[in-house]
Amino acid sequence: MGKKLYINTTINGEAVEFLCEPRQSLLEIFRDHLGMTGTKEGCNDGNCGACNVIIDGVLMNSCLIFAVEAQDRKIVTIEGLASPQGLHPLQQKFLEHASLQCGICTPGFLVAAKALLDQNPDPTEHEVRHWLAGNLCRCTGYDKIVRAVLDAANVAPNTETSLQSSN
């Protein structure tokens, strides 16, 4: 019972395999076994969004997923946002708008915002606020985060390239 399982998955475009116990969360595997500490643990019970990842295109809390469930899935974490050419437009806009203070919530907000812009490239402020309601920030008061996301949306349509040319 409870024997370890070999899991094959894809993380940020790369094939990854790991051994885990069924009780371990995906968050735990990222942070404690794969050395991917970009994804944060806030509450560890689904309330704060610090642990957000995108799995097969869907935003989820990695603290509420067993790592064994990652078999054959495609996962995007905060480490997958920036490219060798530079920051993701959302990251750039978070810097410009000073959308972080202590920063613990930031990876979760960035991943959530990416999931939003991937499916809705031109959201209204209301849509941004609704989408980010599952992410908690104790420092910023949220407003600067919302502004950064709206601003990043304006950098679209092809965010990555248009940002680089504006740099």
Next chain:
Amino acid sequence: MQNFEYCTPRTLGETFDLLGENDCQCRVLAGGTDLIVQLRQGALSVDRVIDIKHLPECKQLICDPIEGLTLGATVPCHRIYEDKAIVDTYPGLIDSIAIIGGIQIQGRATVGGNLCNSSPSADSIPILIAYGATCEIVGAAENRRIPVENFCTGPGKNILEKGEILVAIHLPPVPKSSGAHYLRFIPRFEMDIAVVGAGAYVELDDEGRMFNKVRIGLAAVAPTPLYAREAGDLLKGREVSDESIDAAASSAQSIARPISDMRAPAEYRKHLVKVLTRRALWGAINRARGEFVPNAVQNNDQ
């Protein structure tokens, strides 16, 4: 968290073999948004977690004008509200599932899980009751279909027997001059548990003036979600008016037996039942009359 065995059966037969083993405490995993928290808190102990997300029966999502809506037990909320036909046909269901947790919870959480978790405050249950939905329960020996209002038996408890699983929820087809609406009261805008929730389903006559059929479901006012049968029945054949709706709301209020807790005192919940039932009915009536009633998925912004 204690360790356990993790299984991913591909057929119902395999599932029953896993579930049926003697002296093995099993729990079924769908979205895990309740189960994983309960395991981590030590509120549950298990020997085996059976992930039923790979069972074809549990993944179905079919919106058919004649058969109604077949909602597999492991279909996550986001799949439901990303389906245009369901958003248009069952807006009352969308009202509820689009406010369960945040977007990242809706990416995982399932209506089947909401039902099996059997919380009195579950947002999806009152509207399922209002729509007259049924639960498709299968076991190694027999299958049964039971109305959603008979499913929960107490906080966290339901009628599932050892060896049985919920595979799907069925919502009946909705006739033309019908409408449904769910709303809840919470002290903020998002991300909270219902202080009280109310769901209503109405069928009106062709002119949209008389009630032909009404069903009302309530959350967080009793140990289980409630079906306010009398409140709905007393509207049958009556005219849509403030008076008739007030009578139904009072009837719904009379069956509520809420507790006081950190979310609200019982008196306040009792008061809210009437207000929310009235509003749920008006929302359902407006939709039945073809008017637009916004929710988290369809709003005035768009």
